[in-house]
Amino acid sequence: MYRGDQIEAGATSDVFAAPKRPYTRALLSAVPQLGSAGEGGPRPFPIIDMETGLALPVPSRADTVDTSGPPLLEVEKLSGRFEIRSPYTRMVQARVHAVENVSFSLARGETLAIVGESGCGKSTTGRLLAGLNSPHSGSIRINGNEVKSFRRADLSRQVQMIFQDPFASLNPRLTVENAIAEPLLIHGLETPRNARKLARDLLGEVGLSADMGSRYPHEFSGGQRQRICIARALALEPGLIIADEAVSALDVSVKAQVVNLMLDLQERLKLGFLFISHDMAVVERISHRVAVMYLGEIVETGPREAVFSNPQHPYTRRLLSAVPVPDPSRRRLRRKLTIGELKSPIRNKDFNPPARTYQEVSPGHVVQVWSGDWS
Numbered sequence: 001m002y003r004g005d006q007i008e009a010g011a012t013s014d015v016f017a018a019p020k021r022p023y024t025r026a027l028l029s030a031v032p033q034l035g036s037a038g039e040g041g042p043r044p045f046p047i048i049d050m051e052t053g054l055a056l057p058v059p060s061r062a063d064t065v066d067t068s069g070p071p072l073l074e075v076e077k078l079s080g081r082f083e084i085r086s087p088y089t090r091m092v093q094a095r096v097h098a099v100e101n102v103s104f105s106l107a108r109g110e111t112l113a114i115v116g117e118s119g120c121g122k123s124t125t126g127r128l129l130a131g132l133n134s135p136h137s138g139s140i141r142i143n144g145n146e147v148k149s150f151r152r153a154d155l156s157r158q159v160q161m162i163f164q165d166p167f168a169s170l171n172p173r174l175t176v177e178n179a180i181a182e183p184l185l186i187h188g189l190e191t192p193r194n195a196r197k198l199a200r201d202l203l204g205e206v207g208l209s210a211d212m213g214s215r216y217p218h219e220f221s222g223g224q225r226q227r228i229c230i231a232r233a234l235a236l237e238p239g240l241i242i243a244d245e246a247v248s249a250l251d252v253s254v255k256a257q258v259v260n261l262m263l264d265l266q267e268r269l270k271l272g273f274l275f276i277s278h279d280m281a282v283v284e285r286i287s288h289r290v291a292v293m294y295l296g297e298i299v300e301t302g303p304r305e306a307v308f309s310n311p312q313h314p315y316t317r318r319l320l321s322a323v324p325v326p327d328p329s330r331r332r333l334r335r336k337l338t339i340g341e342l343k344s345p346i347r348n349k350d351f352n353p354p355a356r357t358y359q360e361v362s363p364g365h366v367v368q369v370w371s372g373d374w375s
């Protein structure tokens with residue numbers, strides 16, 4: 001359907017194989033597909049003109065990764081745990097080892113994607129970095145400075161998070177310009193008048209218009225609301241943005257546009273992104289490097305192309321083979337969909353995480369050496 005009218009109908013296989021109307025073609029080509037990102041760094045999605053069905057030219061992208069000086073983010077042997085206590089004695093009975101011995105670094109202007117199934121510890125990693133959870137052990141450095149020594153306010157000026165549900169992240173009673181201005185006022189950085197002016201400028205930065213500032217969140221679509229959350233995250237001019245499933249819930253064509261906006265902002269503002277997602281096709285487009293998490297640990301990491309075209313760890317292989325393909329003619333090809341039950345990260349209180357060894361298979365492409373029960 002397009003603008004209230006049925007414009008095309010037919011057998012599923014015909015519509016998918018040979019869409020007749022430009023709009024149908026545009027819709028189908030907007031679905032992110034694995035293996036379409038080509039080589040090199042991030043690649044914006046082609047935007048398809050819904051009227052003509054033609055792809056608009058994708059602007060070329062400058063190299064954004066800046067490796068001079070200390071890295072934007074350095075994470076070393078980071079662990080995050082949750083205690084499970086007896087309701088009677090309040091004694092610790094067990095612990096959730098949500099994040100275990102995780103190490104990686106991120107340069108200014110670089111995107112590292114963290115992928116893996118639900119429950120593998122992606123969000124906890126993001127929350128530890130944003131200071132929303134406290135680490136059990138390990139170190140986090142931003143621009144060479146240990147985060148433990150930061151005051152809360154200093155950390156939020158350098159690291160901001162964007163979440164999956166923009167509606168839940170916005171106060172329904174604040175106009176969007178007040179919502180975007182709020183962090184500037186909380187930190188006492190601007191007068192209310194200047195903060196609102198900056199908020200309207202930020203609306204322009206994220207592809208909305210300044211005069212939308214006086215409206216309320218419910219007056220916007222999901223994609224626009226996510227743009228508003230991005231604008232608010234940018235208000236404090238952080239160097240690092242952690243996007244936790246930030247585009248996962250958006251409609252395909254809107255998802256492509258928000259991903260392109262993030263790439264555009266990265267190029268203009270030299271932002272570093274930690275892009276948490278279970279959507280491998282989007283990750284393939286947006287990231288420079290990928291880290292694959294399983295049961296709280298990183299089992300494989302490397303340049304995006306190396307991990308996608310030459311996955312080494314059995315878990316990475318299963319993850320990639322489970323990516324859905326939008327093609328009904330392949331529906332009956334039974335792929336090995338089950339990754340098996342994700343084992344539980346709940347361990348008894350005396351558990352000591354095993355020491356791990358890693359192997360570098362090509363420059364920067366590092367794989368955890370695995371045991372026999374994966375075969």
Ligand SMILES: Nc1ncnc2c1ncn2[C@@H]1O[C@H](COP(=O)(O)OP(=O)(O)O)[C@@H](O)[C@H]1O
Nearest residue numbers: 082096098117118119120121122123124125345
């Ligand atoms: N506040 C919490 N208390 C106890 N366990 C938690 C808490 N938050 C997350 N967990 C557990 O930690 C593990 C990792 O969760 P999470 O980081 O949310 O994974 P992901 O984002 O990859 O889905 C899961 O087993 C989850 O149940």
Ligand SMILES: [Mg+2]
Nearest residue numbers: 119122123124
């Ligand atoms: Mg999560």
